[in-house]
Amino acid sequence: MLEIKQIKSLQEVNELKKQYFEQSTAPLDGMWHFGFVPMSSHFGFYEDNALVGYCCVNGDGYVLQFYLSPTAQTQARELFTLLAEQNSSVVGSINGAFVSTAEPHYLSLCLDNSSSFKVNALMYQQVTSFISQGTAGLELTIATQEQLSEFIEFAVNNIGAPEQWLSQYFGNLISRQELFGYWKDDRLLATGECRLFDEYQTQYADLGMIVAESERGQGIATGVLNSLVSLGNERGLIPICSTESGNLGAQKAIQRAGLEPLNRIIQIEFDHK
Structure with a gap:
């Protein structure tokens, strides 16, 4: 039973x-x-x-x-x-x-x-060797613990994520050396994540990024992703990532970086009769 x-x-x-x-x-x-x-x-x-x-x-x-x-x-x-x-x-x-x-x-x-x-x-995965398609990778700098508050403020302002959750999430990424920033004129314009798996799925690198709202549409997203894809490949890993179904800008940037949307995450409502 x-x-x-x-x-x-x-x-x-x-x-x-x-x-x-x-x-x-x-x-x-x-x-x-x-x-x-x-x-x-x-x-x-x-x-x-x-x-x-x-x-x-x-x-x-x-x-x-x-x-x-x-x-x-x-x-x-x-x-x-x-x-x-x-x-x-x-x-x-x-x-x-x-x-x-x-x-x-x-x-x-x-x-x-x-x-x-x-x-x-949409769930993306690299299916062929990375080939840059017109946008070079941007120079990313690994985040330090001293910059945690700057990264938190950036994410709160640009995607509205809760501060308390970000503090723990970004703090963990920094300790693992998996969080990066793209600065221009001492201003943080984008964040990038190259998350490694400790168990299960260890042959993959899970990518993420946030671009400042004021800077979107200028190719920064593709440049950040190109750099993250290269970083994953240098470690012998296959890059994966995902983005919301309505985020058309991110979808275009991800595909320009050489990843394909092979799968979907579905939200299902149950029929309670």
Whole structure:
């Protein structure tokens, strides 16, 4: 008989997470899976006290990951539908899910229970050796701990991200030497991120950037991305990144830097009947 319990420590699901990433058909988005997922609630699926699967749900009631081991006796479709139809008092209210097209099994389960869906983001990956297409890379400088407040202020002003979250996020990137800045006349015009994976997906470099609102449309985004792609390639890694479905400017810059939109992140609403 299946029992659902809340997971107290993410160490408990390490092996299942490894299996989860191994069954994906392409690299999964780093920000979603290593930024948002650890902050979400995790629930374990147990058969005879043995952990055979898990799911995680964010504060808005959206499933972010779902995995059931092939060795489990429980049927994944029945279990997922039970969760989607609000029939687990342990997990509680489920409104929908975020899932990528690189997760065909999880995506299929979501679609079985969907009332509507929309593309949330495009997932990009380098598929050929990098060839600059008219815009040279810009000179990026690695960020220092003394510059943390400047980077935080820049991101607050240009994308409206919460200051407290940025302090922790940028602070961690700086300590790992994964945050860069593009300055001109002593003014920070863009930030760049080349995030490396500690486990799972270790052959990829996850890229990110922010360009000052006043400087957009001048080729800075493509120049920053060209530099980040080169940095990833120099380390023998395959660059990946993502951007919102409505951000046409970023999409053009990413493709000019040689990355292709091979997958999508889908937001799915569940049909509660």
